[in-house]
Amino acid sequence: MRCDVLEMRPEGIYCPGGDFFVDPRGSVPRAVITHAHSDHARSGHGHYLCANSCKPLLRVRLGASASIESIPYGDSIQIGDARVSFHPAGHILGSAQIRIEVKGEVWVVSGDYKPQADRTCEAFELVKCHGFISECTFGLPVYKWPEEELIHQQVNQWWKANAEDDRPSLIFAYSLGKAQRILAGLESGIGKIFAHSAVCSFLEHYKSAGVDLPSVIKLGDKEKEHFGGSMIVAPPAVEDSRWAQRIRNCRKGFASGWMSIRGARRRRNVDRGFVLSDHADWPGLLEVIKGTEAEVVKLTHGNGDVLARYLQEMGINASVLNESFYVREEES
Amino acid sequence: MKLFSQLFHDLDGLTKTNERLKRLAEYFKEADPVDSIWACWFLSGNRVKGAVKTRELREFVAVRTGYPDWVIEECYDRVGDLAETLSLLIGDNDSAQEPIHLHQAVSEHIKPLVYMDRQDRQDALSQTWNTLRSIDLLPFHKILTGGFRMGISKGNLCKALGMAGGIDPAIVAQRLAGSWTPDELSLQEILNPDETESRLCRPFPFCLAYPLQEESPGILGDPNDWQIEWKWDGIRAQLIKSEGKAMIWSRGDESIGDAFPEILEATKLLPDNVCLDGEILAWGHEGLRSFSRLQKRLGRKSPTASMLKREPVRFQAYDLLSLGGEDLRDLKMERRREKLERLISSLPNRFPVSISDVVEGNSWKDLEALREESRDRGVEGFMLKKKDSCYTPGRVKGTWYKWKIDPYLADMVVVSAQLGHGKRSNLYTDYTLAVRNEDGELVVVAKAYSGLTDKEIKEVDKIIRGSITGKFGPVRSVKPNLVFEIAFEGVQISKRHKSGVALRFPRINRWRRDKAPDQVDEVAIIKGYANDPTRQEEDGLKVDEDGNLLLF
Ligand SMILES: [Zn+2]
Ligand SMILES: [Zn+2]
Numbered sequence: 001m002r003c004d005v006l007e008m009r010p011e012g013i014y015c016p017g018g019d020f021f022v023d024p025r026g027s028v029p030r031a032v033i034t035h036a037h038s039d040h041a042r043s044g045h046g047h048y049l050c051a052n053s054c055k056p057l058l059r060v061r062l063g064a065s066a067s068i069e070s071i072p073y074g075d076s077i078q079i080g081d082a083r084v085s086f087h088p089a090g091h092i093l094g095s096a097q098i099r100i101e102v103k104g105e106v107w108v109v110s111g112d113y114k115p116q117a118d119r120t121c122e123a124f125e126l127v128k129c130h131g132f133i134s135e136c137t138f139g140l141p142v143y144k145w146p147e148e149e150l151i152h153q154q155v156n157q158w159w160k161a162n163a164e165d166d167r168p169s170l171i172f173a174y175s176l177g178k179a180q181r182i183l184a185g186l187e188s189g190i191g192k193i194f195a196h197s198a199v200c201s202f203l204e205h206y207k208s209a210g211v212d213l214p215s216v217i218k219l220g221d222k223e224k225e226h227f228g229g230s231m232i233v234a235p236p237a238v239e240d241s242r243w244a245q246r247i248r249n250c251r252k253g254f255a256s257g258w259m260s261i262r263g264a265r266r267r268r269n270v271d272r273g274f275v276l277s278d279h280a281d282w283p284g285l286l287e288v289i290k291g292t293e294a295e296v297v298k299l300t301h302g303n304g305d306v307l308a309r310y311l312q313e314m315g316i317n318a319s320v321l322n323e324s325f326y327v328r329e330e331e332s
Numbered sequence: 333m334k335l336f337s338q339l340f341h342d343l344d345g346l347t348k349t350n351e352r353l354k355r356l357a358e359y360f361k362e363a364d365p366v367d368s369i370w371a372c373w374f375l376s377g378n379r380v381k382g383a384v385k386t387r388e389l390r391e392f393v394a395v396r397t398g399y400p401d402w403v404i405e406e407c408y409d410r411v412g413d414l415a416e417t418l419s420l421l422i423g424d425n426d427s428a429q430e431p432i433h434l435h436q437a438v439s440e441h442i443k444p445l446v447y448m449d450r451q452d453r454q455d456a457l458s459q460t461w462n463t464l465r466s467i468d469l470l471p472f473h474k475i476l477t478g479g480f481r482m483g484i485s486k487g488n489l490c491k492a493l494g495m496a497g498g499i500d501p502a503i504v505a506q507r508l509a510g511s512w513t514p515d516e517l518s519l520q521e522i523l524n525p526d527e528t529e530s531r532l533c534r535p536f537p538f539c540l541a542y543p544l545q546e547e548s549p550g551i552l553g554d555p556n557d558w559q560i561e562w563k564w565d566g567i568r569a570q571l572i573k574s575e576g577k578a579m580i581w582s583r584g585d586e587s588i589g590d591a592f593p594e595i596l597e598a599t600k601l602l603p604d605n606v607c608l609d610g611e612i613l614a615w616g617h618e619g620l621r622s623f624s625r626l627q628k629r630l631g632r633k634s635p636t637a638s639m640l641k642r643e644p645v646r647f648q649a650y651d652l653l654s655l656g657g658e659d660l661r662d663l664k665m666e667r668r669r670e671k672l673e674r675l676i677s678s679l680p681n682r683f684p685v686s687i688s689d690v691v692e693g694n695s696w697k698d699l700e701a702l703r704e705e706s707r708d709r710g711v712e713g714f715m716l717k718k719k720d721s722c723y724t725p726g727r728v729k730g731t732w733y734k735w736k737i738d739p740y741l742a743d744m745v746v747v748s749a750q751l752g753h754g755k756r757s758n759l760y761t762d763y764t765l766a767v768r769n770e771d772g773e774l775v776v777v778a779k780a781y782s783g784l785t786d787k788e789i790k791e792v793d794k795i796i797r798g799s800i801t802g803k804f805g806p807v808r809s810v811k812p813n814l815v816f817e818i819a820f821e822g823v824q825i826s827k828r829h830k831s832g833v834a835l836r837f838p839r840i841n842r843w844r845r846d847k848a849p850d851q852v853d854e855v856a857i858i859k860g861y862a863n864d865p866t867r868q869e870e871d872g873l874k875v876d877e878d879g880n881l882l883l884f
Contacts (some may be wrong), residue, residue, distance in 0.1 A: 141399060142407045142420040260420070262344065263412045263758035272345060306406045313400065 005082070005100055005107040005131065008321065013109060013133065017102040018082030020049075022109045032084065034111025035095035036061050036176060051086040053122070054094025056205040057176065073122065089113035090124030091278050092177030093209055099127050107131040108292065112301065114280045115288055117148055120181045120211045124288075132294035133321060137279040138257050139299070139307035145257065145281045151274055152185030158253060158272055159231050163191050168227035168250040172270070175199045175235040177278050180206050182233055182255055183213050191229035194219040196243070198235050219243075257281070289316070333468040334431035335363045336371060340471040343482045353492050356484065360496035365519035367434040372522070373514050375489055379478020380438065383445040384453060386414055386477060392454050393418045396461065412757050415473035415480075424466050431465060435514075442476055497523030506534035535570040535581035536607065536653050536661065537725030541715060541732040549696050549716065549735055559665055559719050560691045560699065561650055562711040563734055565623050566613040567630075571647050571685070573599045573606050580612075580647075591629055594640060595647045598684040603675070609651035609723075610688065616644055620710050623836075624824055649676060650688040650715075653723060661723035668723070706737045712821070713737045739819035739837075740861050742767060742853040743844055746814040747774060748807050749796045752781070760796040760808070761789055765818060765838075767831070767853045775831035775855055780818060783840030792843075815847040816840045823862040831855050833862065 007014050012024040020030035023040040031045040036057035041048075043061070048068045050058055055070040062068065071077060073096065076085035081103065086096035091112040098109045108129040115124045155171070162169045173179040175198040183203075186193060193216050195203070200218045207213055219232065227247050236254070238244050252270040257277025259265050265273040280288060285307065289297055297318040299308050304320040311318035339359045346352045360368050384392075394404055404421065411417040432440075441460045445453050464472055474480045484492075487501070490508060494501035507522050544552075552558060569588065570581045578599040580589040589596050592612060614625035628643045629635060635643075652672040653661055660668055669690075676687040691714065693699035699714065706713050713736035721731040744765035752761030762781050766774035784792060792814060799811040819841040826834040833855065 140407050140410055141397070141403060142411055142417060144420070144423050146424075261411050262416060266756070267758040271347070306403065310400075310403060 005102045005105050006109075006133070015079075015082050015100055015102070018079035018084065018100070020079060020082075021045075022098055023111065030079075032098055033058060034089065034098060034109065035092055037092070037112065040111060049084075051088075051094050051096040053209050054096065056208075057092075057094055057202060060201055060205070073125075087125045087127050088122035090115060090118060090121060093121045093180070093206055093211070095121065097125075097127055099129065105130050107133065108294075109133045110135055110288075112137070112279055113288070114278055115284045116145055116281070118181060118278075120177070120184050120206060126288065126291045129292050129294050131296040131298070132289060132292045133298045133300060134285065134289055135279065135301035136285060136299045136304045136307045137302040138277065138281055139285060139302050139304055141282045143257060143260060143277075143281045144283060145260075145277055146275055148185075148276070151255075151276045155182065155185060155253070155255075155274055156187045156190065158251075159186070159190050162251050163229035166228035168230050168232060168247050169253065170232045170234065170244065170247055170250040171253040171255055171274070172234055172236040172239060173199075173255040173276075174278075176202050178255055178276065179233050179235070180211065180213065181276065181278070183216060184211060186214055186231060188214060191231060192217060194225075194227075194230055194232040196232075196234035196238060198238075199233055289318075333434055333437050333464065333471060335359060336367060336434040337431075337465070337468045337471045339371070340474070340482065341467060343484070349488070352484070353488055353495065356489070356492035357495035360493055360519075364433060364435070366514075368519045369514045369517065369522075370434050370438055372489065372493070372508065372519075373512075374475050374478075375481055375484050376486065376508070377479055377481050379475070380442050380446070383442050383476060384457070388450065388453070389418065389457075389473075389477070390414075392457055393421055395454070396458060397421050412751055415477050416470055419469035419473050422461055422469055429463055431468065432463065437468075437472060437475070441472075493522060497525070499523060499525055502534060502537055535572065536609075536723070538568065538570070538583050538609070539651075539723050539725060539732060540727040541734040542727055542729050544716070544733045544735045548700070549733070552696075552716065552733070555693055555696055555699060557719055559669060559717040560693065561688050561715045561717070562691065562706070562709065563713045563715045563736065564611040564613055564620075564648060564688065565710065565712050566611040566626060566648070569610065569612050569647070570653070571595065571599065571608045571610065571649070573602050573604060576604060590634060592645055592647075593635070594684045595645065598647075598679075601679055601683075602685070603656065605657040606655050606675075607653040608647070608649040608672075608685070609653055610647050610649035612645055613648050614643065615646040615648075622710060623822075645684065647685045648688045649685065651723065664720045664722065665717050666719040703735065703737065739821055739841075740823070740858075741817055741819055741841060742858055743815055743847055743851065744778065744818050745774065745812045745849040745852045746796070746810060746816065747776060747812055748809045750807050756789070759789055759793045761793075763814075763816070763840075764807075765816065766812070767855050767858065768850075769831070769855050774812060774852075777829070777831045777833055777855065777858060778818060778820070778835045778838040780816070780838045780840050783816075783819075784843065788843055812849040815844040815849060815852060817842050817844050823858055825859070825862050833858055 005015060005017065007016060011021055011026045011028055013022040020032050021028045022032050023034055024031050024045065025042060027044045029046040031048050033041050033048055033050040033054065036054055038061065041058055041061050043066065046067065048058065048066060050068065050070050052070045052072050055068055058068055071086065073086050073088055076083050083101040085099045087099060089095040089097045089111050091114055095111060097111060097113060100107050106129040108127050110133060112135050113124055159169045171182055173182050179195065179199040180202065193214055195216045195218060197218055197220060200216065203213060203216060221243060224246065227250065232247060234244060251272065253272040253274055254268050254270045255274040255276040257275060257279060259273030260275045289311065295317060297311060297316055298321040299318060300321040308318045308320050339355065342355050343352055346355060390404055394401055399421065407421060408414060408417045411420065445456060448456060490501040490504040493504045504522055568583050572579045572581065578589065578596040579587055580592060580595060582588050614621035625643055626645065629645055649672060652668050652675060655671060660671065672687065679685060691702065693702060703714055713734065716733040716735055718731050724731055744767050746763045747766045748764040749760040750762040751757055752759055762779065764776055765778045765780060766776045769775045795814060796810050799813055800808045801811055802809040818838050820835040820838040822836040824834045825832060
């Protein structure tokens with residue numbers, strides 16, 4: 001990466017002017033965090049800085065002893081030569097794009113983002129910049145998200161139909177962000193709503209941030225209920241566990257952007273895939289990248305080759321950020 | 333496309349056969365009969381020929397979406413299905429109109445393409461894309477590009493139609509047999525409750541044999557309770573003569589009599605209204621010939637006189653299902669056998685219709701020794717049929733068993749792989765396998781698709797993804813690494829294959845994690861298994877290991 005504001009180090013994106021890293025790996029003295037997903041917010045660093053509404057979620061992730069500071073969206077602080085501010089990324093509650101200005105040159109690190117509406121988090125804000133480091137998880141034109149409302153309708157219809165057969169509906173969704181988004185869209189009066197404890201640990205913070213969520217029963221390891229007609233939301237990691245196996249006769253759904261392709265749906269081996277993503281789709285990526293008016297675009301967090309070449313052919317100076325330690329997002 | 337699109341997406345989401353059948357029957361009940369007949373036709377794997385070439389279709393989509401070819405190629409690579417890729421790329425459509433009928437989609441949007449020049453075709457398709465709703469796009473592109481069956485076998489299609497119309501699926505199967513177009517056949521005809529006319533020359537559902545899993549058939553009790561025959565390597569068929577008309581039906585409910593006029597002719601000496609179950613075999617003056625000789629006769633509608641002379645066949649009967657119009661299937665096997673013997677004994681020797689001899693043996697041990705002769709005799713082992721069993725449709729434990737000789741085995745290494753189909757379209761499940769030649773080079777000898785567990789397939793998929801070295805269309809070459817033990821039934825010497833051999837029914841026996849790629853077998857060993865190394869393999873129709881024609 002050739003610019004004066006940021007450079008690439010083994011730990012990740014580094015700002016020499018302010019001597020801090022963005023979403024780093026390993027152990028560094030100062031980490032600026034875009035959002036509380038585990039592939040961005042890792043433990044082991046000296047001090048953390050994030051947006052205000054990210055802080056309680058980060059606390060859940062890092063534990064009581066971590067040193068976490070936060071500032072409101074839009075406020076800027078000076079760190080050495082760098083002026084740093086957080087701007088809503090629309091990805092999950094508290095997610096931010098990080099704007100870094102050094103000697104008049106502005107770079108934005110997007111973290112994960114989506115311009116699409118989402119009632120469980122702050123709306124995405126477009127930030128103009130000279131250099132933009134963009135995620136590109138869904139960087140192919142086959143990924144186009146349907147209206148969010150439509151997906152919520154589909155989930156509710158599916159739940160109703162299963163309830164009529166007295167069968168439980170088990171939806172797998174990433175425990176931070178996606179699960180709350182599913183919960184927020186559920187209709188009342190169809191049946192009981194359960195959630196895995198991994199999902200529940202974030203619920204109170206969503207509620208105190210003003211997100212309207214239905215009442216949810218926390219489902220531990222042992223309870224043997226009659227689950228017929230219920231909705232159960234759980235992280236994908238528990239799919240093959242005892243925890244999920246005791247929910248007999250359930251229909252399984254999976255909420256993810258990957259579900260827009262039938263092959264991926266079959267591979268998950270669920271009854272139903274719901275196309276609900278917390279990342280930008282292809283039109284979203286293009287709209288945002290063009291909207292920033294950035295002269296230089298670096299792509300990360302996905303297979304960026306196609307998007308990079310496509311942007312190049314449009315005359316945008318885009319390339320894939322070589323991130324050799326790149327770990328794939330848990331939304332897979 | 334309203335109901336059909338819904339059907340398509342529903343079937344896509346249902347995995348249980350019963351639920352799928354119910355859903356399909358529901359469609360046939362509520363859909364316009366004209367739409368239903370088209371649905372039957374498409375679900376039978378047909379397509380409107382010459383409507384549009386897939387390359388052209390891709391180019392049109394490129395123009396419409398403004399994406400360069402390479403972007404579309406990358407998308408196809410990710411999605412793995414062309415119709416789906418194009419549908420996703422075209423995507424949402426705000427100007428969509430009222431849903432059209434399936435038959436309208438065909439007659440107004442697909443058939444006219446056949447006679448258009450390129451520019452008109454592009455305009456017409458563009459128009460169509462404006463008309464269709466987004467949920468119609470994938471079903472539309474599927475019927476446009478054709479060859480999709482939604483995982484519905486012909487048997488299940490007939491079952492669903494039978495459920496919808498309240499008639500016997502076997503009759504539906506008979507009415508749907510052969511090739512037909514929706515202009516020639518109506519849903520009313522298929523579901524006509526008057527069964528008398530079609531009862532006469534339709535085949536009975538075949539009784540199938542269970543593979544004998546155990547090493548020894550001792551668990552079957554006294555061998556004298558069993559009728560034992562050689563297991564022939566031919567084509568399973570029913571020979572029917574009804575009201576003077578003769579027909580031969582394969583297990584795929586396909587009428588194949590045209591290919592075997594001498595057998596049809598021979599029925600003149602049979603009594604009327606008779607149904608024989610048996611096997612079509614290549615049979616010359618010297619006796620049984622190899623399956624590859626029979627392949628020369630397959631799929632030829634009217635063989636020439638010299639072909640009939642050069643490649644004679646015979647119908648080897650082993651069961652009598654009806655006689656004089658009387659259904660004998662509830663009689664015991666031994667009673668049916670008596671009647672069959674009496675019937676065939678009235679026919680001349682060296683006749684194209686003959687009987688499959690019973691093998692005698694007082695103990696399983698004797699029989700096991702006799703079974704060792706199978707390979708020399710050109711047969712696949714024994715058939716064991718319970719003497720007091722009725723003729724039951726399908727595979728029923730305890731009535732018929734196939735006691736096959738052990739397959740040949742060889743260790744081979746995977747050199748390339750391809751994504752599977754249907755449920756496995758995102759996993760590398762189709763493997764190309766190689767052994768070593770005299771110079772130690774790897775030569776491809778087989779393709780295998782089956783034999784691994786789901787868990788193993790996932791594991792293998794990961795290994796393959798990590799060792800891809802090149803890309804030729806859908807095929808990925810891989811670094812030789814995975815060694816499988818492959819089982820196969822026979823070997824034919826073949827000039828068309830670089831290795832010089834073609835294997836019959838290769839499948840994966842087990843994964844040899846203990847073997848390195850340089851420990852695979854040599855092609856010379858496999859060549860040695862060939863029955864008659866001088867005989868070349870023939871091109872022909874495909875037949876499965878039970879002699880059932882695989883027509884689709
Ligand atoms: Zn994230
Ligand atoms: Zn991420």
